[in-house]
Amino acid sequence: MRAMQTDEHGGLRLRTDMPTPEPGVGQVRVRVRATAVNRADLMQRAGSYPAPADAPADILGLEYAGEVDALGSCVKEVAVGQRVFGLVGGGSYAEYVVVPERALSPMPEGMSFEDAAALPEAFLTAYDAMVSQGGLAAGMCVLVHAAASGVGTAAVQIARAIGAQVIATARTEEKLAQVKALGADHVICVQDASFAERVLAVRPAGVDVVLELVGGNYVSEDLRALAPLGRIVLVGLVGGRAAEIDLGLVLKKRARVMGTVLRARPLEEKIAIHQVLKRQLVPLFERGLLVPVIDQVLELADADAAHQRMKQNLGTGKLVLRV
Amino acid sequence: MRAMQTDEHGGLRLRTDMPTPEPGVGQVRVRVRATAVNRADLMQRAGSYPAPADAPADILGLEYAGEVDALGSCVKEVAVGQRVFGLVGGGSYAEYVVVPERALSPMPEGMSFEDAAALPEAFLTAYDAMVSQGGLAAGMCVLVHAAASGVGTAAVQIARAIGAQVIATARTEEKLAQVKALGADHVICVQDASFAERVLAVRPAGVDVVLELVGGNYVSEDLRALAPLGRIVLVGLVGGRAAEIDLGLVLKKRARVMGTVLRARPLEEKIAIHQVLKRQLVPLFERGLLVPVIDQVLELADADAAHQRMKQNLGTGKLVLRV
Numbered sequence: 001m002r003a004m005q006t007d008e009h010g011g012l013r014l015r016t017d018m019p020t021p022e023p024g025v026g027q028v029r030v031r032v033r034a035t036a037v038n039r040a041d042l043m044q045r046a047g048s049y050p051a052p053a054d055a056p057a058d059i060l061g062l063e064y065a066g067e068v069d070a071l072g073s074c075v076k077e078v079a080v081g082q083r084v085f086g087l088v089g090g091g092s093y094a095e096y097v098v099v100p101e102r103a104l105s106p107m108p109e110g111m112s113f114e115d116a117a118a119l120p121e122a123f124l125t126a127y128d129a130m131v132s133q134g135g136l137a138a139g140m141c142v143l144v145h146a147a148a149s150g151v152g153t154a155a156v157q158i159a160r161a162i163g164a165q166v167i168a169t170a171r172t173e174e175k176l177a178q179v180k181a182l183g184a185d186h187v188i189c190v191q192d193a194s195f196a197e198r199v200l201a202v203r204p205a206g207v208d209v210v211l212e213l214v215g216g217n218y219v220s221e222d223l224r225a226l227a228p229l230g231r232i233v234l235v236g237l238v239g240g241r242a243a244e245i246d247l248g249l250v251l252k253k254r255a256r257v258m259g260t261v262l263r264a265r266p267l268e269e270k271i272a273i274h275q276v277l278k279r280q281l282v283p284l285f286e287r288g289l290l291v292p293v294i295d296q297v298l299e300l301a302d303a304d305a306a307h308q309r310m311k312q313n314l315g316t317g318k319l320v321l322r323v
Numbered sequence: 324m325r326a327m328q329t330d331e332h333g334g335l336r337l338r339t340d341m342p343t344p345e346p347g348v349g350q351v352r353v354r355v356r357a358t359a360v361n362r363a364d365l366m367q368r369a370g371s372y373p374a375p376a377d378a379p380a381d382i383l384g385l386e387y388a389g390e391v392d393a394l395g396s397c398v399k400e401v402a403v404g405q406r407v408f409g410l411v412g413g414g415s416y417a418e419y420v421v422v423p424e425r426a427l428s429p430m431p432e433g434m435s436f437e438d439a440a441a442l443p444e445a446f447l448t449a450y451d452a453m454v455s456q457g458g459l460a461a462g463m464c465v466l467v468h469a470a471a472s473g474v475g476t477a478a479v480q481i482a483r484a485i486g487a488q489v490i491a492t493a494r495t496e497e498k499l500a501q502v503k504a505l506g507a508d509h510v511i512c513v514q515d516a517s518f519a520e521r522v523l524a525v526r527p528a529g530v531d532v533v534l535e536l537v538g539g540n541y542v543s544e545d546l547r548a549l550a551p552l553g554r555i556v557l558v559g560l561v562g563g564r565a566a567e568i569d570l571g572l573v574l575k576k577r578a579r580v581m582g583t584v585l586r587a588r589p590l591e592e593k594i595a596i597h598q599v600l601k602r603q604l605v606p607l608f609e610r611g612l613l614v615p616v617i618d619q620v621l622e623l624a625d626a627d628a629a630h631q632r633m634k635q636n637l638g639t640g641k642l643v644l645r646v
Contacts, residue, residue, distance in 0.1 A: 215570045234573055241571040247538045248564040250557055250582035257580040259573035 002323075003059050003094035004303050010045045012304050018059070021091075021098040023072035028101050030084060031069040034117035034297075035061045035092040037306045037319040038150070039236065040263065044090075045307070052264060055090030060303075062263065064092040065107060065116035066323075075101045083107040085116045086274055087124065089263060093303060095323060102271045105278040108285040111292075118150070118292040118318035121262070123281050124273055126155035129233040129260050130211050131162065132276065138163030140208035143199055143225060145218060147184060148175035148316040151235060153293040155211050156182045161289040167199055167207065171313075178316045182293065193217045193239070196224035206230060206253075216240030219257070223249045234259045293317030325646075326382050326417035327626050333368045335627050341382070344414075344421040346395035351424050353407060354392040357440035357620075358384045358415040360629045360642040361473070362559065363586065367413075368630070375587060378413030383626075385586065387415040388430060388439035389646075398424045406430040408439045409597050410447065412586060416626060418646060425594045428601040431608040434615075441473070441615040441641035444585070446604050447596055449478035452556040452583050453534050454485065455599065461486030463531035466522055466548060468541060470507060471498035471639040474558060476616040478534050479505045484612040490522055490530060494636075501639045505616065516540045516562070519547035529553060529576075539563030542580070546572045557582045616640030 003018040023029045041060040043049035051057050065085035068078055078084070078101045086104040088097050107116045130136045130144075136159060144155045147168035159166045160183035168184035170176050176187040186202045188195055193216070199207060206227030212218060216239030222232045223246060230253060249255065262273065284290045295315030298306050299322050306319040326341040346352045364383040366372035374380050388408035391401055401407065401424045409427040411420050430439045453459045453467075459482060467478045470491035482489045483506035491507035493499050499510040509525045511518055516539070522530060529550030535541060539562030545555045546569060553576060572578065585596065607613045618638030621629050622645050629642040 215574075219568075219570065234570060237570055237574060241569055243568045243570050245542075245566045245568050245580075246564055247542065247557060247560055247566050247582070250580065251538075251560060251584055252587075253582065254584060254587075255582050257568075257573065259570070259576065259578050261574055261577060264575075264577075 001095040002300075004300055005058050006045055006060060007058075010047065012045070014301050018094065020096050023070055023098045025073050026075060026100055026102070027072040027098050028068050028075055028078050028104070029070040029096055029098050030064060030066040030104070032064045032066040032092055032095060032097055032323045033113035034066070034323060035064050035300070035321050036117045036121065036150075037303070037310055037321065038062050038121050039238070039310065042307055042310060051090040055088065059091040059094050061088070061090060061092030061094065063087050063117060063120040064097055065113045069096065077101055078104070083113075083116075085120055086277065087120045087262065087270065093300060093321065100267065100271070103267070103274045105274050105282060108282050111285065114297050114320050114322060115292040115294070118294050118320050119281070119285070120277060122150035122154040122318060123158065123290065124277055125151045125235060125262055126158050126211065127276060127281060128262065128273060129235050130155055130158065130209055133258060133260055134209040134211070134231045134233040136162070136164050136209045141165040141167065141203050142209040142211060143207040143222070144168045144184070144211045145190075146170065146213040146236070146238070147179040147187070149213060150293070150318040151211075151213055153179065153182055153317050154290075156184050157290045161284055165203070167202055169195055175316055193221060196221040199225040209233065211235065214239035216243060219243040220245060223253070223255060226253055226255050228253050229255070231256045231258060295319050297322060324418040325623075327623055328381050329368055329383060330381075333370065335368070337624050341417065343419050346393055346421050348395055348397050349423055349425070350395040350421050351391050351398055351401050351427070352393040352419055352421050353387060353389040353427070355387045355389040355415055355418060355420055355646045356436035357389070357646060358387050358623070358644050359440045359444065359473075360626070360633055360644065361385050361444050362561070362633065365630055365633060374413040378411065382414040382417050384411070384413060384415030384417065386410050386440060386443040387420055388436040392419065400424055401427070406436075406439075408443055409600065410443045410585065410593065416623060416644065423590065423594070426590070426597045428597050428605060431605050434608065437620050437643050437645060438615040438617070441617050441643050442604070442608070443600060445473035445477040445641060446481065446613065447600055448474045448558060448585055449481050449534065450599060450604060451585065451596060452558050453478055453481065453532055456581060456583055457532040457534070457554045457556040459485070459487050459532045464488040464490065464526050465532040465534060466530040466545070467491045467507070467534045468513075469493065469536040469559070469561070470502040470510070472536060473616070473641040474534075474536055476502065476505055476640050477613075479507050480613045484607055488526070490525055492518055498639055516544060519544040522548040532556065534558065537562035539566060542566040543568060546576070546578060549576055549578050551576050552578070554579045554581065618642050620645060
């Protein structure tokens with residue numbers, strides 16, 4: 001099959017002779033029509049985030065949209081030709097992926113493959129972190145950092161769709177205008193990791209949940225901006241690994257700081273995540289309450305150009321690769 | 324009534340003319356027979372931890388055991404003369420306290436007032452932090468710091484009683500011998516806040532829960548000693564407020580750092596806490612699976628001496644004051 005292969009020096013090469021995977025018991029093979037770029041792809045390419053044991057070591061890609069192409073034995077719920085999408089531990093920069101039939105979702109009715117490929121990582125990461133783990137619900141307030149990113153734009157929309165108030169931060173006014181158009185109630189331009197006072201000016205009681213996509217010195221500001229019993233859900237660390245925390249605030253506010261990653265989860269959790277995609281998110285897309293946010297659609301052959309664009313943090317939303 | 328009053332300079336004076344509180348709707352008055360010392364008392368006396376609005380500003384004391392002395396209107400479940408114990412927001416260094424009838428518990432059968440007064444703060448703090456919030460359950464492993472303290476000795480016993488493995492730390496071999504006698508599976512003598520490697524030598528997969536009674540630079544070591552999905556429940560900060568955290572570990576381990584305090588909780592949570600005392604803990608005391616750990620019993624008039632002893636961290640278990 002065709003696939004974009006990484007080499008040990010971080011190079012990318014489009015191959016046409018990679019072995020096509022075969023579905024096993026309870027698994028299906030999907031003809032990938034589109035995939036999308038994640039920051040984890042850049043880290044994996046740079047050698048700092050190896051693929052898990054159940055994914056190809058040399059093909060990037062964490063999400064896909066496509067058609068079911070072949071069934072393994074004992075598959076009950078999925079048919080050949082069905083349009084499906086979801087997450088994989090790796091390997092979706094390729095013509096085919098093999099996934100367990102329980103760990104996929106039918107695509108929203110009438111959606112294109114390019115749009116569908118932009119959804120799984122961004123919307124599942126946002127929903128899982130902010131709602132399933134952070135406990136965000138109607139009437140509460142969430143602070144979303146890096147709100148113009150793939151996960152950020154998803155989070156703003158989800159929060160709005162479930163009746164929560166959204167305060168969003170980004171680094172440029174241009175990005176904030178786009179985030180505001182997606183439904184953020186308040187936007188804050190952050191240049192120097194200082195935002196707590198501006199958040200508290202908007203929401204004096206503090207925010208209930210922080211979706212933390214930056215990390216580093218943002219976390220101590222998050223704690224200051226947090227309401228009693230608030231949760232900081234840590235999803236990304238582009239701002240650095242080291243944080244100085246005031247434990248006195250953690251104690252006094254009965255705050256929670258929680259880290260989360262989707263990729264390393266065991267099968268039972270991946271199945272649960274895809275049930276969220278199918279039951280919670282697909283209906284919201286079909287009702288138009290959520291929309292994919294796409295920066296650019298490129299060809300798989302242009303994966304490197306897409307990676308360079310992500311590194312520069314220029315766009316708003318996802319970079320999709322057509323396969 | 325008699326009560327030990329604090330003045331604005333941190334002094335303590337035994338008064339005999341303090342106004343006796345009257346029970347309101349749904350409240351009962353308890354003739355306190357014993358109370359106990361908490362680190363919060365020392366902080367309040369030093370002016371750094373004011374009493375909550377619903378507690379007397381000038382009488383210390385967070386727990387009591389005694390007899391119901393008078394009933395307010397609409398009290399249904401409690402009778403005069405009943406032996407009860409529990410937590411208050413303050414004011415138990417006194418002959419009488421008034422509490423809501425839902426926020427108390429009958430004492431364990433056959434237990435003395437001195438023993439009962441040693442239980443509420445220590446065992447409820449430990450149970451709530453370690454089990455209710457930290458999710459400790461049978462088969463898991465908990466790391467208990469300051470294990471010879473009131474909360475520590477309670478935590479070791481509770482963990483053992485519910486089928487969890489216990490690794491306990493303290494600063495002296497003498498304290499560790501007492502902790503071991505209470506049921507700790509492994510003990511570690513900690514002088515310099517370095518313990519993660521020794522914990523991992525005992526439990527290579529890491530610990531599921533840390534009961535963090537020290538804070539400060541212990542927290543970064545906790546993170547290293549933690550299993551994937553592990554929880555660090557922060558209860559005390561005698562080691563300091565500032566912590567440097569490796570957010571990369573929080574993310575990779577999907578760890579949770581959570582702060583908790585009992586005293587500042589609203590009524591509905593205080594009621595829930597006393598239901599835990601009544602339903603979860605009293606039966607374990609009556610079956611002998613948990614025992615009070617008492618350092619010394621003194622008279623209320625000797626409260627200052629008890630405080631000096633606590634400051635020196637000499638004893639194992641609780642300092643009880645007879646009223």
